[in-house]
Amino acid sequence: MNPFEVFRAKKVPVSYGIVDSMASIMARRLAEGGTVLACGNGGSAEQANHFVAELVGRFIEEKRRALNAISLCANTAVLTALANDFGYEEVFRRQVEAHGRPRDVLLVLSTSGTSENVLRAAEYALKHNLVVFGMCGHHAKLTARSVVTRCHQVHIAQGFNAQTAQEDHLRALHRLAEKIETEICERDRRQSNGAGPDAKATNERPGQEASQA
Numbered sequence: 001m002n003p004f005e006v007f008r009a010k011k012v013p014v015s016y017g018i019v020d021s022m023a024s025i026m027a028r029r030l031a032e033g034g035t036v037l038a039c040g041n042g043g044s045a046e047q048a049n050h051f052v053a054e055l056v057g058r059f060i061e062e063k064r065r066a067l068n069a070i071s072l073c074a075n076t077a078v079l080t081a082l083a084n085d086f087g088y089e090e091v092f093r094r095q096v097e098a099h100g101r102p103r104d105v106l107l108v109l110s111t112s113g114t115s116e117n118v119l120r121a122a123e124y125a126l127k128h129n130l131v132v133f134g135m136c137g138h139h140a141k142l143t144a145r146s147v148v149t150r151c152h153q154v155h156i157a158q159g160f161n162a163q164t165a166q167e168d169h170l171r172a173l174h175r176l177a178e179k180i181e182t183e184i185c186e187r188d189r190r191q192s193n194g195a196g197p198d199a200k201a202t203n204e205r206p207g208q209e210a211s212q213a
Contacts, residue, residue: 016175018153018154018155019155019172019175020175020179022107023179024179024183025133026105026133026176027180027183027187030055030184034101035069035099035104035105036068036104037072037095037104037107037130038051038069038071038073039071039109039121040073040108040109040115041073041110041115041117043111043162044110044111044166047169048071048072048073049071049073049074050173051069051107051177052071054177054181055067055177055181056069059174059177059181060181061182061185065188070099072095078091079091082095089116089117089120090120091117092117092118092121093117093120093121093123096121096124097124100124101130102128102129102130103129104131105131105133106125106130106131107134108122108132108135108147108150108151109135109136110136110137110140111162111165112137112139112162113134113136113140113146113148114140114145114147118147119145119147122147123150126150132150133151133153133154134147134148134153135147135154135155135157135169135172135173136155136156136157136165137157137162137165138157141156157172
């Protein structure tokens with residue numbers, strides 16, 4: 001029995017509590033005018049693109065405003081220029097430097113949890129007061145310098161290999177998009193009805209609510 005079949009046979013329960021927490025914080029940051037940045041390599045790059053498309057476009061709600069999100073994997077001219085001039089390890093960090101601002105959110109995807117370009121982006125974002133969320137594979141917990149140790153909150157897939165981790169990440173990203181969309185729409189409806197946004201302190205340090213969730 002291969003690892004994929006073992007995973008299916010065990011029916012490992014997956015908790016999305018961390019994902020729901022990420023969604024609430026992302027929705028709040030987006031409502032406050034922030035931007036969600038996302039990055040990853042290979043299949044994770046496509047998942048970053050997919051997630052951003054759900055935010056800029058829509059997920060379920062047919063009539064809602066566009067949300068400010070950027071995939072750092074989508075612009076091939078930028079990626080190849082940065083790889084050529086600075087090295088592949090810098091392709092995401094440099095874009096976070098260009099686009100990221102305090103109170104923005106960076107979502108990093110890495111099934112290994114140790115991709116150097118992803119880690120550099122996360123470390124830069126932490127240093128410059130962005131909220132940093134991650135998704136990685138189960139074995140990333142075994143490494144000292146990984147997505148697990150470079151993010152405010154991390155969803156760790158229960159898959160035994162890259163493909164099962166990516167399947168889990170896709171489900172988590174869909175849940176993330178749905179929860180963000182729901183919270184944004186509810187907030188917008190409250191404001192249109194004159195209720196105003198949720199009472200929430202605006203002087204929180206970047207990442208404070210993430211570390212407290």
